[in-house]
Amino acid sequence: xxxxxxxxxxxxxxxxxxxxxxxxxxxxxxxxxxxxxxxxxxxxxxxxxxxxxxxxxxxxxxxxxxxxxxxxxxxxxxxxxxxxxxxxxxxxxxxxxxxxxxxxxxxxxxxxxxxxxxxxxxxxxxxxxxxxxxxxxxxxxxxxxxxxxxxxxxxxxxxxxxxxxxxxxxxxxxxxxxxxxxxxxxxxxxxxxxxxxxxxxxxxxxxxxxxxxxxxxxxxxxxxxxxxxxxxxxxxxxxxxxxxxxxxxxxxxx
Amino acid sequence: xxxxxxxxxxxxxxxxxxxxxxxxxxxxxxxxxxxxxxxxxxxxxxxxxxxxxxxxxxxxxxxxxxxxxxxxxxxxxxxxxxxxxxxxxxxxxxxxxxxxxxxxxxxxxxxxxxxxxxxxxxxxxxxxxxxxxxxxxxxxxxxxxxxxxxxxxxxxxxxxxxxxxxxxxxxxxxxxxxxxxxxxxxxxxxxxxxxxxxxxxxxxxxxxxxxxxxxxxxxxxxxxxxxxxxxxxxx
Numbered sequence: 001x002x003x004x005x006x007x008x009x010x011x012x013x014x015x016x017x018x019x020x021x022x023x024x025x026x027x028x029x030x031x032x033x034x035x036x037x038x039x040x041x042x043x044x045x046x047x048x049x050x051x052x053x054x055x056x057x058x059x060x061x062x063x064x065x066x067x068x069x070x071x072x073x074x075x076x077x078x079x080x081x082x083x084x085x086x087x088x089x090x091x092x093x094x095x096x097x098x099x100x101x102x103x104x105x106x107x108x109x110x111x112x113x114x115x116x117x118x119x120x121x122x123x124x125x126x127x128x129x130x131x132x133x134x135x136x137x138x139x140x141x142x143x144x145x146x147x148x149x150x151x152x153x154x155x156x157x158x159x160x161x162x163x164x165x166x167x168x169x170x171x172x173x174x175x176x177x178x179x180x181x182x183x184x185x186x187x188x189x190x191x192x193x194x195x196x197x198x199x200x201x202x203x204x205x206x207x208x209x210x211x212x213x214x215x216x217x218x219x220x221x222x223x224x225x226x227x228x229x230x231x232x233x234x235x236x237x238x239x240x241x242x243x244x245x246x247x248x249x250x251x252x253x254x
Numbered sequence: 255x256x257x258x259x260x261x262x263x264x265x266x267x268x269x270x271x272x273x274x275x276x277x278x279x280x281x282x283x284x285x286x287x288x289x290x291x292x293x294x295x296x297x298x299x300x301x302x303x304x305x306x307x308x309x310x311x312x313x314x315x316x317x318x319x320x321x322x323x324x325x326x327x328x329x330x331x332x333x334x335x336x337x338x339x340x341x342x343x344x345x346x347x348x349x350x351x352x353x354x355x356x357x358x359x360x361x362x363x364x365x366x367x368x369x370x371x372x373x374x375x376x377x378x379x380x381x382x383x384x385x386x387x388x389x390x391x392x393x394x395x396x397x398x399x400x401x402x403x404x405x406x407x408x409x410x411x412x413x414x415x416x417x418x419x420x421x422x423x424x425x426x427x428x429x430x431x432x433x434x435x436x437x438x439x440x441x442x443x444x445x446x447x448x449x450x451x452x453x454x455x456x457x458x459x460x461x462x463x464x465x466x467x468x469x470x471x472x473x474x475x476x477x478x479x480x481x482x483x484x485x486x487x488x489x
Contacts, residue, residue, distance in 0.1 A: 014273045014281045014328040015264040055351075059333065059381065062341040062348060065275045088338070098378070166412035199372050 003028035003112035028112025032084035175234030190223035288322035357377035
């Protein structure tokens, strides 16, 4: 199957000739690919009524998801005509009654892969495709995985303070709890807002005051935020009875 | 079909001007010159849509130098209901955005029960906070376009699994929709249609010859059984 591309236009106004090239559709042996131009969608935001713009954006996203899913699911040999083929696009480009207008598919004399798709996006739409932004690692998720390691099997997980100390009113959650060795461990996330860190540290202080015989470990990851660093230092000095440890130290200790 | 008095007509650098802007700021696309056949076909089509309460794309005609042109309204954002655009309804979450999905089924019923127009109804999705389905018959300026030619499930497009997928969430209500459709399809309506056709002396014979075949009990039963068979394929 030869490679081809087609530009998807949005007819903004029937009265003038204006067509906004909102997306690029490429196809080849590997399957269909699509790129929606974010800058032009931003232009559309000012031209259409808000609900209509949202609906248009939503539909374009659905189309992109469908195409990506189709391309990733294609593992077998193509026995039948591919669904997104040049002939289908030729048929679709004849329909001029909607507001989405597809240009006639144009052949490309090279193997269509991700790299060529990006180069075509730059040449035809003038935009560079952004690489996917890596989501930042969450401390609480990795801390939960740490708690579920086999070496902590003899600990009880997520025990509430009210179950241990009958006089306690606030049900503070203890991540790891062992009655025999009198150890309580709580993980603190320093990457959130100051108010939340403060609340967490008050919980730790409450644990310290209500469980006198227990050794309380507060495990954290070294914060980068200077305000969080100050808070950590302040509470370290204030609550000397609690053992403050970083995650690596904690794992070595147990 | 209203007469349109344009405020202005579009200017275009690539093709002849084709879009009107009316005084109440609606845009109409010039379609083709109006012939007497088109006037009657348009009348029958609009009667069908209003009888079965199906939204229709507004139309009008425009006179220029004693020549009339047939015009159709343009919407801000409209999608063709086609298997290419199946991404708009392939999940229940996406289907919930449609405001009256049974309109689509009624459009297919019109294709089946009244197969006298040159093509099947054109179905569109109007995008917005809630997607609305709107339809229209394509009017062709051919002299012999109004011919009785019975359709099958596959010729109206219902056999396509992607289009069948649309009715999946409302499959239990399809029988009720069919019953309501048949209730509205009564003798007074056929009498009204006959009366409208009789107002056009030159065309009434050929038009009535074709349209009356739709009212035969045999044909009606054939349509009912076809669509019932189709609904049973969902169970």
